[in-house]
Amino acid sequence: MAEGRRSGCEIVPGKDTSLFHLRVWLSSPEDIHPADDLFGDMKINVGGRNCTAYYIFAGSSDPTITLALTGPLDYALGGTAAKVSIRMVLLDKTGSPVTSVGRETASWEGYYAMIAAWDDVKANCLVDNYFVVLCSVHIDRKPQASSVKEELPDLGHDLAIMSDKEDLTDVSFHVGGESFSAHRLVLATRSPVFRAQLYGPMAESKMTSITVQDMEASTFRCMLHYIYHGSLSDVAVKDVCSTMPQYQHLLVAADRYGVEGLKKICEDKLSGNGITVDSVISMLELAEDHVCPKLKAACLDFLADGDNYKMVTISDEYIRLIQSFPNLLVEVRSRIKKALEKSTTINPGAHKKTRLR
Known part of the structure; x- marks a missing residue:
């Protein structure tokens, strides 16, 4: 990090449009009361809708960090026309999910927040002067009814x-x-x-x-x-x-x-369009139980993305799936290895190590 960099935040989009990193920069590792400009209006397009990510510091004796995703506050988020699933997890200093730091709070009026004690973030997640939150946003819209009636023989x-x-x-x-x-x-x-x-x-x-x-x-x-x-x-x-x-x-x-x-x-x-961070485990189990090769391949391709895999491995459902179908771990590892080899061939500087559980 460049010396003297001001506090701020940035969104780093992933290959999957439903996933992105929220990176929070501090002016120094000791800066628990950063400048006002940390209330950044960072926007990203998810599912054809603009979502805003921001964070604030709250508290004095025991500061906490609140991470939130919001907007637009219309039917796409709060109404019956769509179901929104948002998950957030802090990454440790090696870039792996750390579930012991931070807790997600209940949503209210389109806001989805994570609160984490600053001492825990500093000890486990702070790299130089920044830390990273992996965010997943999925908007599941109900299909519009067709007005065209098909002709039957x-x-x-x-x-x-x-x-x-x-x-x-x-x-x-x-x-x-x-x-x-x-x-x-x-x-x-x-x-x-x-x-x-x-x-x-x-x-x-x-x-x-x-x-x-x-x-x-x-x-x-x-x-x-x-x-x-x-x-x-x-x-x-x-x-x-x-x-x-x-x-x-x-x-x-x-x-x-x-x-x-x-x-x-x-x-x-x-x-x-049914595979998300929240559904991929049940989909993969369904594919195994009912012999659905296309669905299984789509799930493995989804997990081959490092960010998707990190988000999924923190769930109890993932552990139970691997215990029930141990062969799947071998297949997931093989698919991730191929994806990394392909990425390295196209862009030699893009290779990053992904730890497998």
């Missing part, structure tokens, strides 16, 4: 009408407190599991009412819609499948009943 249209009107149905399913009527032949044609269940030697083949365990009614409704329509384009279904966890549930159901087309739709959706 005559056969598909007729089947859909039969389903909607419950015309000539010969079997019903009880799922999560709701009842759904359907046609055995249609289900058997679209699902090998339903075929074995409804026309094979299983006890259900003689039943007119079947109870489905371990599934939500909304998930079964979406799967049934796909079986009859061949798509998830209906507005009502979009309302149900509006979040990534709901697509996860639907993928599990599709795999359970062998509805491969629906499983692929869910895997493509989750691989495309």
